[in-house]
Amino acid sequence: MRSFLLQVAAVTVINIKSIPQRFWLSLSTVVAVALVVMVLLSFLAMANGFQRTLTSSGADDVAIVLRGGSQAEINSTVARDQVRLIEEAPGIARSPEGKPLVSAELYLIVDGLKRTTQTKANLPLRGIGQEGAAVRKGIRIVEGRMFQSGANEIVVGKALLREFQGFEIGKTVSFATSRWTVVGAFEAEGSVFESEIWADLPVVQSLFNRTNIVQTVRARLQSPAALDALKRYVDEDPRLKLDVKSEAAYFADQASQTSDLIHKLGWPLAIAMALGALAGALNTMYSSVAARAVEIATLRAIGFGGFPAFVGTLAESLLLAVLGGIIGVTATYLIFDGFSTATLGASFTQVVFSFKLSPALIAQGVILALAVGLAGGLFPAIRAARMPIVAGLNS
Amino acid sequence: MNDFVLIGKNLFRKKLRAALMLASIMIAFLIFGVLAGFQRAFNAGEDVAAADRLMVVNKINFTQPLPIAHYNRVRSIEGVRQVTHMNWFGGYYQEPKNFLVAMAVEPETYLQVYSDQVDAAADARAAFIRERTGALVGETIMKKWGWKVGDRVPVMSSIFTQKNGARTWDFTIVGTLTSRKPNIDTNFMVFQYQYFNETQNQGRDLIGWMALNTTSPSQNDRVTKAIDQMFANSFYETATDTEKAFNKAFMAQLGNIALMVALVVGAAFATILMIVGNTMVMAVRERTREIGVLKTLGFSGGRILRLVLGESVLLALLGGIPGIALAALFAAAMETSLSNFIPGFAVTPGIALTAVALMLALGLATGLVPAVNAMRLKIANALGRS
Structure with a gap:
């Protein structure tokens, strides 16, 4: 047994030491695998980053109320009396002063300029109620101050400032006949709210000619379990033809639509490229076996078994693939991780997000690399193991 | 035996190796065809915009x-x-x-x-x-x-x-x-x-x-x-713009699709350039003696150059044409089911022509080094090497 293991080890070392003889061909396999891993991981990191941004936006203990069947905030309308009924609903948390933590909101789209392309882009202007910031968790003004109620003032999310121009602090912007001053920037724990512009609801309503109209209602719940009580209350009241969801569920739905689409693009592309790299790996390994035919036959002639030849060839292939995988992961991390970009979300406005790698994604990339190495080494290894000694020595 | 037969014989001398090269080239062109069709569909709004059409929207x-x-x-x-x-x-x-x-x-x-x-x-x-x-x-x-x-x-x-x-x-x-x-x-x-x-x-x-x-x-x-x-x-207030600029800005809202396509296609082509290029160098080096013999028989350096380049171009075409054809079939099969997301997804004659130009470029690029090496080879050296 020991001599068998020694044989395997010896042949593996010979195999690996012979790689420099086929330097360029081996390198091309390594780079091919690295590129496959990079393509896969950049798509997965994009989907993951988008998903994280949206799912971190939604809280379990915040309910969002929309007009029945409207699906996205932009399509919804809620009447003023319906808002009052919701304020009286069971399960809703109250402020220390005893006011229900409910924010009726208006969601409008305004133009900003995308920095990278200098083209117009849809940005959300959200009119929020007095409790708007308190309903949400983790809202923090990082520059300037919050808007004053009743004033033509707006605050902008940090992510929005990064990708779009036109809303820098101190700047005056005009929408139709109204002029607004940007007075502050806020953070929202990396959530989608950082891609928004906020202002006082009554001011937005009057300056945009939407007096008494709101689109959605957000309510802080006493606990996540209180959602059911609120739902029952809404269902039982014929005046409330509304959909009630937890904010977490609302955003999770939107996140999965887009990230599913990115996965559906990324995986087939990566698999197609992996097949191309596999052809390269097979080619390299068959060349390796052919180049070492005399050597393998000689080893066989002096008593080495076929199995060590098999293991040696497979180990060489796996080593090349793992090298490629590591380079691919490192390059993706250096180039794409944290890369900030924006796309249109479900409410027809820009959502700013960053590419985000995770250990689980890296594992998927390494597994794909290993799969290419395994498949690319297997058949050449079988050939190496079965090579007739005489034919090998003659070649 | 004319040169073309000779090229074909050289290419398929090692059938497995040739098949693997063809497969990797085919996949690269399949990816190119599908992504180019995808990008074209995204740009369609810009491409079809009438020169005299304006869009008037709320400012x-x-x-x-x-x-x-x-x-x-x-x-x-x-x-x-x-x-x-x-x-x-x-x-x-x-x-x-x-x-x-x-x-x-x-x-x-x-x-x-x-x-x-x-x-x-x-x-x-x-x-x-x-x-x-x-x-x-x-x-x-x-x-x-x-x-x-x-x-x-x-x-x-x-x-x-x-x-x-x-x-x-x-x-x-x-x-x-x-x-x-x-x-x-x-x-x-x-x-x-x-x-x-x-x-x-x-x-x-x-x-x-x-x-x-x-x-x-x-x-x-x-x-x-x-x-x-x-x-x-x-x-x-209104904002008036040409239809072309309006459509372009709208597509830019989705993200930089063109850059994404360029990176993936670039990665696919970098892969085959390396794999095919290295394999061609190796394949020609194995034939050093034969090239010496051909030169002894009176084949000129230029003719040797053409033989090797012909081989690499033939390889690129034989791999690339099925690849682009597969992409066209794929697009045709998916057109209806994708019409809501990317209307007008198709591999057009324009894309196919670009693909053929890329195949020629790939063939020349991968064949150049071994072809020049073969052309410069001295008969004495060639026959001396075992």
Whole structure:
């Protein structure tokens, strides 16, 4: 047994030491695998980053109320009396002063300029109620101050400032006949709210000619379990033809639509490229076996078994693939991780997000690399193991 | 034995190796074909835009409405040949995931303004203008849902409800809209603004945007300024732009698709360049003695060069052409199911031609080094090497 293991080890070392003889061909396999891993991981990191941004936006203990069947905030309308009924609903948390933590909101789209392309882009202007910031968790003004109620003032999310121009602090912007001053920037724990512009609801309503109209209602719940009580209350009241969801569920739905689409693009592309790299790996390994035919036959002639030849060839292939995988992961991390970009979300406005790698994604990339190495080494290894000694020595 | 036979024999001397090369080239061109088709579909709006067409939208954002009074005022501006207005309906059929691109339009002028893009039979046009609940439905949608002219179809909206509380609008299909340009997909339907305006509950006499044709593209700048000045400082200010710029900005909102496509295609081509290039060098080095023999027989250096380059170009073509053909088949098979996301997804003759040019470039690039080596080879050295 020991001599068998020694044989395997010896042949593996010979195999690996012979790689420099086929330097360029081996390198091309390594780079091919690295590129496959990079393509896969950049798509997965994009989907993951988008998903994280949206799912971190939604809280379990915040309910969002929309007009029945409207699906996205932009399509919804809620009447003023319906808002009052919701304020009286069971399960809703109250402020220390005893006011229900409910924010009726208006969601409008305004133009900003995308920095990278200098083209117009849809940005959300959200009119929020007095409790708007308190309903949400983790809202923090990082520059300037919050808007004053009743004033033509707006605050902008940090992510929005990064990708779009036109809303820098101190700047005056005009929408139709109204002029607004940007007075502050806020953070929202990396959530989608950082891609928004906020202002006082009554001011937005009057300056945009939407007096008494709101689109959605957000309510802080006493606990996540209180959602059911609120739902029952809404269902039982014929005046409330509304959909009630937890904010977490609302955003999770939107996140999965887009990230599913990115996965559906990324995986087939990566698999197609992996097949191309596999052809390269097979080619390299068959060349390796052919180049070492005399050597393998000689080893066989002096008593080495076929199995060590098999293991040696497979180990060489796996080593090349793992090298490629590591380079691919490192390059993706250096180039794409944290890369900030924006796309249109479900409410027809820009959502700013960053590419985000995770250990689980890296594992998927390494597994794909290993799969290419395994498949690319297997058949050449079988050939190496079965090579007739005489034919090998003659070649 | 002519040179071509010799090239073929050389290429397929090691059948397994040749097959692996062909497979990797085929996959690279499959990826290229599919992604190029995808990108073309994304850019279609920009490519088909008429030079004399302007879009007039609310200056705040194109989702904000304009009053219909704007339409009548724009009509009278000098240099405006014809103008129409449209409203986004947010339509879907049966359930929200079957979304329909449905727009409420002014029927007569819609057909005039977009006569360069869509067409309908004369009786369908007349019926569309006449019938209050009539709709013209794009060929793509008709096929997708198996609808026929004369059908009454219920369309729901994710934005509007009817005044009577109903969520569904019934339309009578009075005709099929067909495309007048190969890269325009008819994945949309239009119906009468009047019917929409009278039945919906969210504000009367508002329109989404206007589309107009100028008397000549040279009038574009003047008309643009005239319109935006006319409504400056009003509650409903306008932003007028060419259709091309408008469509381009809209596509840019989705993200940098062009960069994404370029990176993936670049990665695919870098892979085959390296794999095929190295293999060609190796394959020619194995044949050193033979090349010496050919030279001894009187083959000139130039002829040797052509033999090797011919081999690498043949390899690229034999791998690439099936690849691009597969991409075309894939696009044809997926066209209907993807029509909602990327209408007009197809591998066009233009893409195929680009692919062939890339194949030639790939063949020359991978063959160049070994071909020059072979050309320069000295007979004595070649025969001396074992």
